[in-house]
Amino acid sequence: MKILRTPDARFADLPDFPFTPHYCEVKDSDGTSLRIHYVDEGPRGASPVLLMHGEPSWSFLYRKIIASLAARGHRVVAPDLVGFGRSDKPAEQSDYTFERHVRWMSDWLAATRLTDITLFCQDWGGLIGLRLVAAFPENFARVVVANTGLPTGEGFSEGFKRWLEFSQSTPTLPIGQIVGMGCKRGLSEIEKAAYDAPFPDESFKxxxxxxxxxxxxxxEHGSVAENKAAWKVLEKFSKPFLTAFSDSDPVTKGGDLNFQQRVAGASGQKHATITEAGHFLQEDKPDEIADLLDRFIASTK
Known part of the structure; x- marks a missing residue:
């Protein structure tokens, strides 16, 4: 694989993102080394809260949640998926598969030795993060899912159809604008620029x-069988499992019910709806999400 690496200068002076970068090297099955970036804030001795982002964002999405949870004594870990943020970016679309992403992040999880994890995952952070839970259930103490799913080939929403068509046809993928359109509050130009920072040009995307x-x-899609196998594990996952979907996401609306009905640990939980929030609810309601995570951890210890 040809690997692209975003220059560090692109990440200088980001708003509300003073965090020290951490890096982990993993090897692809073809022998290529890949550097994965992650934020790691708060006391190292505390149980980790793992925040996983999706498409097309990066750990910047969690900046306010990271600061809030770390200030309350939690260890907060937020990786950038391969191809995003400060992580390495394979140059060809054919380099990316669902299973490769799962392997890369599985190797990252093994290397960081995180245990007793509270997972918060959204968008592709859920698709990959839930596969990690299914592969390593003993590493996870509790899970919060938000605006995500684990599809097994049964169709898609009209909102996702529009996004798929746009993403595959537009000559320029305007990352900052896309994230901004997925928020209720809108983003400042500085914030949009921060989402554009990992991508100096289209070749990085x-x-x-x-x-x-x-x-x-x-x-016919890849990973249908693997996701079905993961669901069998998740259905028996009896540790605390909470849904916190937003009320204004056309892509994943209604997906929380699937988790509530199928995952053992979701039974009896005080599932939340984050109001006045779009697809990127972390931008719209970071304080509410941090409060929810803090309460959920305290009430389920």
Missing amino acids: AGARRFPALVPITP
Whole structure:
């Protein structure tokens, strides 16, 4: 694989993102080394809260949540998926598959030795994060899912259809604008620029381009069988499992009910709806999400 690496200068002076970068090297099955970036804030001795982003964002999405939880004594870890943020970016769309992403992040999880994890995952952070839960259930103490799913080839929403068509046809993928359109509050130009920072030009966006086409929405898609196997584990996952979907996301609306009905640990939980929030609810309601995580951890210890 040809690997692109965003220059560090692109990440200088980001708003509300003073965090020290941490890096972990993983090897692909073809022998290529990949550097994965992650934020790691708060006391190292505390149980980690793992925040996983999706498409086309990066750990910047969690900046306010990271600061809030770390100030309350939590260890907060927020990786950038391969192809995003400060992580390495394979140059070709064909380099990206669902299973490769799962392997890369599985190797990252093993290398960081995180245990007793509270997972918060949204968008592709859920598709990949839930596969990690299914592969390593003993590493996770509790899970919060928000505006995400684990598709097994049974179709898609009209909102996702529009996003898929746009992402595969537009000559320029305007990352900052896309994130802004997925928020209720709107983003400042400085914030949009921070979402554009990982991508100096279109050649860096192969992962962002490819992700929508990898969602297994038909039986013919890759990873349908693997996701079905993961669901069998998740259905028996009896540790605390909470849904916190927003009220204004056309892509994942109603998906919380699937988790509530199927995952053992979701039974009896005080599931939340984040109001006045779009697809990127972390931008719209960061304080509410931090409060929810803090309460959920305290009430389920």
